[in-house]
Amino acid sequence: MKTVKYLTILLSTIAVLGACRKMDDYKDKYLDGGSITYAGKIDSVKAHPGDGRIMLSGLLIADPKITELRIYWNNYADSFSLPITRTPNVDTVRAILNKMEEGVKTFTMTTFDKYGNRSVNVTITGRIYGNTYKSLLLNRTIKDGLNIADSVTLNWNVLDASTGALGCELQYTDNNSMLQTIFVKRTDTRTVLKNYKLGSKFNYRTLFLPDTLAIDTFYSKFQEVAVKTDVTPLYIVNAGPGFANSAGGTARWQTPANWITTADVRNAGSDIGGLDNGNWLPSKALSIEAGWGLPAVPNGKVYQTFTLPAGKYSLIVTAGDCSTGGTKYITVAKGTTLPDIGNVPADALVYKTIVKNSDNTLDFTLTDASPVALGLQAGMTADGNFMKAFKVRLMRLP
Known part of the structure; x- marks a missing residue:
């Protein structure tokens, strides 16, 4: 039994001596007989995207001996070296890499001290933006x-x-x-x-x-x-709301100033009509009405005329209440007068049947400067027909 015990101790001693010898061989071969010394690594690294460039930033917290930061990318095929001058404080390092290809890249950052010792590698992924991104x-x-x-x-x-x-x-x-x-x-x-x-x-x-x-x-x-440009003040006079009265009429029925009205529209007596000042209305309204004591309006017109330059336009008429009977149009026509009611479909530049209590819009285009007439017109029998408009606007479209 003693012989076995001594043999076991001898074998253990030989094993330990063999392990020590291998460690010494490793140090001699790789460490020149000493331990590895690392430089302090960069900390808190961030990637800041740019236009054809990227900035990498980080902190140098310890190791005052650091003198250089190297950055590698494209599998170490490309690199950048940044000299470092440490201060007693925590230093912020910023490195801008210019003329970079658009896309996502991985960067390896390594610091070196004045003795040539390197740090543990720090990697970060960042994006570079360019023409593809900008085109979107x-x-x-x-x-x-x-x-x-x-x-x-x-x-x-x-x-x-x-x-x-x-x-x-x-x-x-x-x-x-x-x-x-x-x-x-x-x-x-x-x-x-x-x-x-x-x-x-x-x-x-x-x-x-x-x-x-x-x-x-x-x-x-x-x-x-x-x-679109509101050109109403340049061309339409007395466009509402709150239409001005001309010299005729001071009660409910009046005549709108600056608007051309036909005789059958001025049918309230004393050659007055075309403007309704009823106290139940929100404001005075351009009006064509027949019935309730007013005679028929066979070919009534309320309009203005002026010359417009070539361009695209939109006429907007804000209508009040309107009866269902009679023929009632908003019309734009070339020339200095509106066509007769029966000729509107053939002779008007654009027209539409008025829709009550809404903004009625007519779009039209002039290829050259032209005189135009625009406004309201109607053909009504004297059995309770009417049309009202509170505001007229002319827009020039882009």
């Missing part, structure tokens, strides 16, 4: 816009925050022919452009930040926009 950027859309006098009011559709959109940069020309630039925030739903040059166009583009860490702002392409 779309402008915020405009719900509607209207130019009235020297201001434009724009109503915007919702701009989704998840797209990284920040808002819009908008440029327009003012009445002094000076270019004005404003920023429309993403959360703004309505914008008023003041001192706007009547009938001019504006440009706008949308700004995007694809990532909260991004170092570059991206822009959609500039888009030129023309909004």
Whole structure:
């Protein structure tokens, strides 16, 4: 038994001596007889996307001996070296890599100290944006816009925050022919452009930040926009609401100033008619009426005439109550008068049967400057027929 015990101790001793010898061989071969010394690694690394570039940032917390940061990508085929000068404090390191291909890349970051010792590698993945991304950027859309006098009011559709959109940069020309630039925030739903040059166009583009860490702002392409323009004051006089009375009539029945009215419309006696001032109405209304003591209106017309330049237009007539009987049109015609009621379908530029209690819209196009007549007309028997209009507007369309 003693012989076995001593043999076991001897074998264990030989095994331990053999292991020590192997460790010494490893140190001699790989460590020059000493232990590995690592430089302090970069900490809290972040990737900041950019336009054809990327910024990598991090903190140097310990190891005052660090003198260099190396960044590798494309499987170490490409690299960048950044000299480091440490301070006694925690240092922030920022390295910008320019002229980078668009896409997602993995970066390896390694620090070196003044003795040539390297740190443990730190890897991070980041994205570089470029032309492909920019080609997909779309402008915020405009719900509607209207130019009235020297201001434009724009109503915007919702701009989704998840797209990284920040808002819009908008440029327009003012009445002094000076270019004005404003920023429309993403959360703004309505914008008023003041001192706007009547009938001019504006440009706008949308700004995007694809990532909260991004170092570059991206822009959609500039888009030129023309909004519809309220040209009513330029052409229509006494357009309502609250139509002015001419010299004739002071009671319910009056005659609208600046509107041409036919004799059968002025059928309330004393050559008066065409304007209803009934106290039950919200405001005075252009009117053609037959019945309740008023004679028939065989070919009634209430209109104005003027010359318009070539372009696209929209006539909007806000109607009040109207009877179901008779023929009642809103009409636009070339020339200086409206066609007779029976010739409207053949001779009018555009026309429609009036719809009561609504905005009636007629769109038309002039290929060259032309005199036009526009307004109301009717053919009514004297058995309770009427048509009323509270407001008339003329818009020039983009």
